[in-house]
Amino acid sequence: xxxxxxxxxxxPIDITDPHPEYFTQLKSLIPLKDVALVLLYVRxxxxxxxxxxxxxxxxxxxxxxxxxxxxxTVLAELANNLKADCPDVTVQVVSGPSTLMxxxxxxxxxxxxIVMNAGSHSKVAKYLLGSTCERVVKxxxxxxxxxxxxxxxxxxxxxxxxxxxxxxxxxxLSEAVSLLDLAKRQAKATVVxxxxxxxxxxxxxxxxxxxxxxxxLMMSGETSLAQAKAQLTELGLTNVDTKLKDGEPATEILNxxxxxxxxxxxxxxxxxxxxxxxxxxxxxxxxxxHAKCSVFVSKSKN
Numbered sequence: 001x002x003x004x005x006x007x008x009x010x011x012p013i014d015i016t017d018p019h020p021e022y023f024t025q026l027k028s029l030i031p032l033k034d035v036a037l038v039l040l041y042v043r044x045x046x047x048x049x050x051x052x053x054x055x056x057x058x059x060x061x062x063x064x065x066x067x068x069x070x071x072x073t074v075l076a077e078l079a080n081n082l083k084a085d086c087p088d089v090t091v092q093v094v095s096g097p098s099t100l101m102x103x104x105x106x107x108x109x110x111x112x113x114i115v116m117n118a119g120s121h122s123k124v125a126k127y128l129l130g131s132t133c134e135r136v137v138k139x140x141x142x143x144x145x146x147x148x149x150x151x152x153x154x155x156x157x158x159x160x161x162x163x164x165x166x167x168x169x170x171x172x173l174s175e176a177v178s179l180l181d182l183a184k185r186q187a188k189a190t191v192v193x194x195x196x197x198x199x200x201x202x203x204x205x206x207x208x209x210x211x212x213x214x215x216x217l218m219m220s221g222e223t224s225l226a227q228a229k230a231q232l233t234e235l236g237l238t239n240v241d242t243k244l245k246d247g248e249p250a251t252e253i254l255n256x257x258x259x260x261x262x263x264x265x266x267x268x269x270x271x272x273x274x275x276x277x278x279x280x281x282x283x284x285x286x287x288x289x290h291a292k293c294s295v296f297v298s299k300s301k302n
Contacts, residue, residue: 183236
């Protein structure tokens with residue numbers, strides 16, 4: 001009887017810039033032998049000027065089919081190069097809005113993890129549309145690993161964990177340690193909790209009340225850090241440090257990542273309420289966009 005793969009991974013690929021070197025880092029993070037890996041290309045519809053292009057004599061009538069055929073060729077070549085490390089590799093080509101289709105394929109195929117490479121986007125494109133990577137991180141129902149480096153990890157020497165006291169942030173610790181085998185790697189873990197009171201709250205509230213809230217948040221942060229350290233120690237990590245910071249969460253976590261020269265930062269993607277998300281934005285999305293190291297965003301709730 002064939003044993004079912006323990007993990008299903010979806011890896012969306014941009015065929016115009018596929019970055020095959022990112023698979024080097026993925027293989028060093030997650031052994032792919034027992035993984036079912038799906039390589040996906042999303043063919044987005046041509047923009048509004050498609051009708052005008054179609055009237056031009058040199059524009060191919062079967063452009064969409066040509067793109068699909070090219071995508072299948074590129075994905076097949078990538079899959080073939082991965083066969084030695086990952087025997088179960090399949091390819092898919094779908095059409096539609098990129099983020100929506102990535103989420104649909106992830107749901108239909110019941111994947112456990114989406115792997116994205118950060119890619120390259122102009123400042124104008126990010127301002128107008130945001131990157132697909134950031135949108136997937138924010139909207140995905142499953143965990144997302146954003147690869148920022150093409151280098152293989154011989155060992156993960158430094159990993160930063162961001163916790164906000166929510167159940168999701170503590171679930172992220174367990175998922176990352178298990179998935180990435182961090183106990184065996186014996187990485188140094190730095191756990192960060194950031195105390196943050198939004199400017200609008202400060203503006204609208206009495207100074208004494210704001211001070212009281214900040215004091216309570218500091219105490220809560222210390223409790224969260226102690227709980228996280230105990231959890232990581234129980235999971236097998238022996239070198240765990242904690243840092244309590246005050247400021248904008250994503251900025252402070254990024255500062256710690258730089259200080260520690262971390263190769264990976266781990267956060268939960270479900271910790272904030274809708275109101276907090278509206279006021280301060282998605283910490284996980286900001287980390288995915290701006291961290292120099294790879295980012296693991298856990299959507300686990302257990």
